[in-house]
Amino acid sequence: MRSRPRFARLTVLLAAFVCAACGLVYELELVALGDYLLGDTVTQTSVVLSVMVFAMGLGSLLAKRLTSRPATAFALVECALALTGGLSVLALYSCWAWIGRYQAAMVGLTCLIGILIGAEIPLLMTLIQRIRREDAGRAVADLFAADYVGALIGGLAFPFLILPGLGPGDGALLTGAVNAVAGAAVVLWLFREEPAPRIRRLLWGGCLLVLAVLAAAAAGSDAVERAARHALYGDQVRYATRSRYQEIVLTGPAEGPLRLYLDGRLAVCGPDEYRGSEGLVHPAMAAGPDARVLLLGGGDGLALREVLRHRGVRTVRLVDADPALPRLARTDPGLAALGGRSLDDPRVRTTAADPMAWLRGAGASGGDGPYDVVLADLPAPADGGPVKFHSQEFYGLATRLLSPGGRIAVRAGSDLDGLWQIESGLRTTGLQTAPYAVPGSATAACRPGPPDGAQNFLLAAATRPPLTLAPDAPAPRALTPDTLHATTTRLTALRPAHPPAALTLLGPR
Template sequence: MIDPPESALTGTLGPPEVMMPARLPVPAGLGRLLVLGVVFVCAACGLVYELELVALATYLVGDSVTQASVVLSVMVFAMGIGALLAKRLRCRAAVGFGAVEAGLALVGGSSAMALYACFAWFAQSRSALVAFSLVIGVLIGAEVPLLMTLIQRVRRQDAGGAVADLFAADYVGALVGGLAFPFLLLPSLGQLTGALVTGAVNDVAGGALVLWLFRRDLSRRARWTLLVANVLVLALLATGVLLAAPFERAARRAVYGSAARVAVQTGIQEVVLTGGTGTGAGRARKGSGPPLELYLDGRLRVSGDTECRYHEALVHPAMAAGPHARVLVLGGGDGLAVREILRYRAVRSVTVVELDPGVLRLARTDPGLTRLNDHSLGDPRVHVVTADAFDWLRDRDAPGHRTAPYDVIVSDLPDPGITASTKLYSQEFYGLATRLLADRGRLVVHAGPPVARARAYWTVDATVRSVGLATDPYRMPGRPASFFGPDRSADPTPRSTGEPLTAGPTPGYWGFVLAARQRPRFGPAPDAPPPPVTREALRAARQGDLRDRIPGLPASTLMRPRYQD
């Protein structure tokens, strides 16, 4: 009969040489509490690293579901690898844990800055994301076996009790880190500084535990090596904090091609304005300086050179097809769609529902943007609501909150391929919008690029039709090649309509869907301004779309989104 190992007889978690009692400067009970406290701090920092990678990847790449899946799956896989590798360090658990925490603090703390640099200068954010997820996951995975060894060396206890104590501290720490990231670190420090400060906290906690509590387990050489390593990591992270602001300005110049005139991190997104400083009213004039460009989370959403064509194509077909006294704009916080709506004399009221108050503030106060939107949000007929469009529509459908129906509903929202926008292109969303539509009312939807993301575009059409509306999809050329979609790729060369295009890099198409209870018609309204979009252009746009239609697509719903090509 083979004798069981001592660990099985005593209930410890390793061979005798690993489980030698530690020589602590404090009583064992206090030492155990300190180890659990460090577990708590390290768990909080580790979750902040994960959330920071997910958030930054979503800002830089888009499609939060994909990015979250990549980060979390790679990290969990890497944590398993780290746990296996840590088995080799258990005989020197204190030194190993100190080295792991110093490395994790440096890699995790600098990850946001490094990812932004890869995105800005090398266009390699996806590969960098996977690499950082892998390295951080390996280091986080190595923590638990080493901490388990250390806590058993402080005071031996049965394996189940040690695991329960360690994971309780770990999970509570993860809760604190998960709440601190969106409510404290991100709004007060931002992505870059928040990650660097988290790395510093991680470094101090891990270094203090090893260099003080377990210092008698370390050789003189090991103590000095860990001390120098921790001080060096802290110095690098502190340098990163000092350089964060100039680094961010340089990275913005690399991303946007010119110095960002306005850069605001709202509670919703990063808002950047460039150009648009020339004099003159209304639209940008030739020779008056670079055109205004509005970026949301690094994606060009408004270009002063081409926005007129987009907003005219979005607004005028719906306005000209029937009554338009009451208009609802979902999104459109830049005021540019409202500018086109107010060109109609019969308009009596316009309600704008915009999620981001930061965009609204810029649309009212920024000199370049107010010149471009003709101060439309200050018109007495315009009522602005800061709310999520889906929630606002649902509230309007509740008893006691119903309003008079709208003649025109304009959905001026980001492309449906962006995960955050998916619910705003769902069957449920259009069902709520239809309930606020007058009998002869029209709904017009910005449906994304019809060539680059054809399946998503025709899914929008199928989803609108699924709520009982007849649709008339159409497209307009002029979408700039620099107008990034959710995957930051430009449209391919346009086709089908053969209309003349604007100068510069070969543009693509903007896609729209016009809908009504009866088939909507294109035609001028009695009070319409000079037609910016001719009937011939609309006819050509409709014919091009009908030739390229993808039939038989199912509707997109909240529980089954279908916009990921």
């Protein structure tokens, strides 16, 4: 070290670069996992970032007590960080599956990781000064430059390489291994004269033990994930994957009943799914021309099945962000049969794109519209759906693609406050609305306890659309003209005199 100070200093800066990249990856892994398991990306990101930054400050203060032996302390910190960060995703997923205390575990683990990351900079600064005394400002500038560039590389590698290639679990384990080698091993080799021989052997053994634990966790991660899924979904998990957009789990025997879970949320219950699918589709299709249909979401093919039962349909454009869901709905025998193999119909064209981004592009280019019917088969915010798919901006983009006499139908959930907020968004685009409901729950047969209440929907058009059923399609099981009339009368009477403000991308939540 004394004979080659330039090389030693560069090596420490390189360690800082790699450790910063690993630290940011841990942070993003926790955000992504929280989004997968709980939804509400804004809340999960805010909690992780705020707790992490606070804990980093705490770690910096605690590191002052460790600067007398910085190489030994840094090796211990990096081994602990590699082990904690590497196992964080598997640990949190297991807590979510078996214990159910995910939020508390996430805050605790985020705080621990943040403390360890915060201790790195003071220790690295001490190590740099031990190599060669120099102006503190210059040393801090070099160290923070390496740290920030490393964070940039880690932040870019996560969404484009780590997440699509490895997923959150294996990605965290690999990051932990890199962290252990680049942090602990490099510093132990470079400053091997600091610890006593016995301590040095123990530190090297600890580093190797961390790598062995991470390797064993990587070998057993699939078994842990399968066991957690069985604990959550039962023993009849027939398909499970985590795509770039969501976790998809399909359970049940081929002959049914099937259950489809998206990010842990029960999205489809085979015996009852027809209530939601029929409620969204049939009133909209009956209120006017229905030759050209745009279906936003609905990659499971269930709402599409109801659309294709109307003889006047000529073309259907289905837009779903996740191509894995339509692929499953085509290839799984049970789900394909439940959807009537609707995705194989020659009238259907599927597009893998975010519905809002697609609407914006189609509105600017003209797309293949205009459409007689636009169906938003997207969960309401109260049911875990993203706010942007029920915002004023989203409905404004969809309205641009309507033909004269065209209609929009949306799911509004079971919450009345949410119903009126969604209705406000539709009305800000100049449309007239008709609220209605389908009695019964779309998931009652798959959930223990008392069934949920009615499902609310909204039908909107330039003039108030009639609520009726079309004669060119089989009569739905969940709806009758009397049901439509009774529910719209009841909901209209409950409409508040001063409706809540519409959801917007920058407005009320």
